[in-house]
Amino acid sequence: MNISPEERDAVYKTIFSRRDVRREFKPNPIPHDVLDRVLLAAHHAPSVGFMQPWDFILVSKRESKTQIKQGFLQAHAEAAELFEGERKEQYKSFKLEGIEEAPLGICVTCDRSRTGSIVLGRTAKPEMDLFSSVCAVQNLWLAARAENLGVGWVSIVHDKVIRDTLNIPESIDIIAYLCVGYVEEFHDTPDLERAGWLPRRDASSAIHYESWPESSKE
Amino acid sequence: MNISPEERDAVYKTIFSRRDVRREFKPNPIPHDVLDRVLLAAHHAPSVGFMQPWDFILVSKRESKTQIKQGFLQAHAEAAELFEGERKEQYKSFKLEGIEEAPLGICVTCDRSRTGSIVLGRTAKPEMDLFSSVCAVQNLWLAARAENLGVGWVSIVHDKVIRDTLNIPESIDIIAYLCVGYVEEFHDTPDLERAGWLPRRDASSAIHYESWPESSKE
Secondary structure (H helix, E strand, O other): OOOOHHHHHHHHHHHHHOOEOOOOEOOOOOOHHHHHHHHHHHHOOOOHHHOOOEEEEEEOOHHHHHHHHHHHHHHHHHHHOOOOHHHHHHHHHOOOOOOOOOOEEEEEEEEOOOOOOOOOOOOOOOOHHHHHHHHHHHHHHHHHHHOOEEEEEOOOOOHHHHHHHHOOOOOEEEEEEEEEEEEOOOOOOOHHHHOOOOOOOOHHHHEEEOOOOHHHOO | OOOOHHHHHHHHHHHHHOOEOOOOEOOOOOOHHHHHHHHHHHHOOOOHHHOOOEEEEEEOOHHHHHHHHHHHHHHHHHHHOOOOHHHHHHHHHOOOOOOOOOOEEEEEEEOOOOOOOOOOOOOOOOOHHHHHHHHHHHHHHHHHHHOOEEEEEOOOOOHHHHHHHHOOOOOOEEEEEEEEEEEOOOOOOOHHHHOOOOOOOOHHHHEEEOOOOHHHOO
């Protein structure tokens, strides 16, 4: 199956305009057919040994969101203490999640024992199953962007809070908690770049030929 | 910036027709402008705290590929011993990599100390930086598919082989070794599904509402 240049450009448009959304969520619900498409795209991520270790827990209950938001506030306060001076004040000033504003939360998990203990392709690299679930997150994120839905990955919360709130057994790994919803706008650049927290690396600095660059070898 | 329904459908076409390619590589080189676009898309993955921890090592030297192929053969032989009976024979019969056939290898890494020890968003979930590099892999994979380039993720090789071959310092994590090139064809379904190794899970079995399903709680 061939992808045309126009279709290719649509993929690039989606990749380059994808954002981590924290403050621009609108309350409008996500239509079922839209959500089904996004989740099906996530489910078609690559997975090691075709184990498809992911699950998606859809969170719309207010009590659950409140509980996860409390977990965020605690982890955020802990984190703030790790920064110093101006950096700490800047960190505290950022809005870093939209847990309660987004109409939907999606928890993406990884069942490492799915399909048994010996998994084709995981034998030499045990973390491959976790990475498969991360690929599902990125598929979900891009599909959502293609539907003009914003996604924000909330990582400033301890797994235990999400586990307790959503009744996730200890045997299941928590990969991501995502906030999903329509948005007021998609900014041209990432929030942290715009705020001057860190600059965008020049792409060429990340590309090397044939081996790790000698100069930066430790 | 709005994504149109036609553009959305192009994204879905790309996601659903992406494959893990092992046997269909053609030797044709990848034009520089095509490769530049694919790598730029990878570089525009989301990253925790905007740390952009990834690097991309492009591998085209025959000696490097031979060395990595040898590492695959060793890890593959070790893995075969873990399967039993018919499953072992089936495993041994699969072609699981195209290291020497693909014109290009790309090693994706993660520099966990990039931007310092305290990273915004990593404080409560330390593996977030590794996950960022995995998002870059998935962006790369989809961009490549949009360029009608196949990608195969080789995970049946110990990190040490790739580290030694490409001179990667111990301080840098190896996330993925990808084979990239034009292909004879993209199959409609994953190789392992077609071979009857494992079936595609029904998407609905992966979707849960408000909490982990009671019946499967351990």
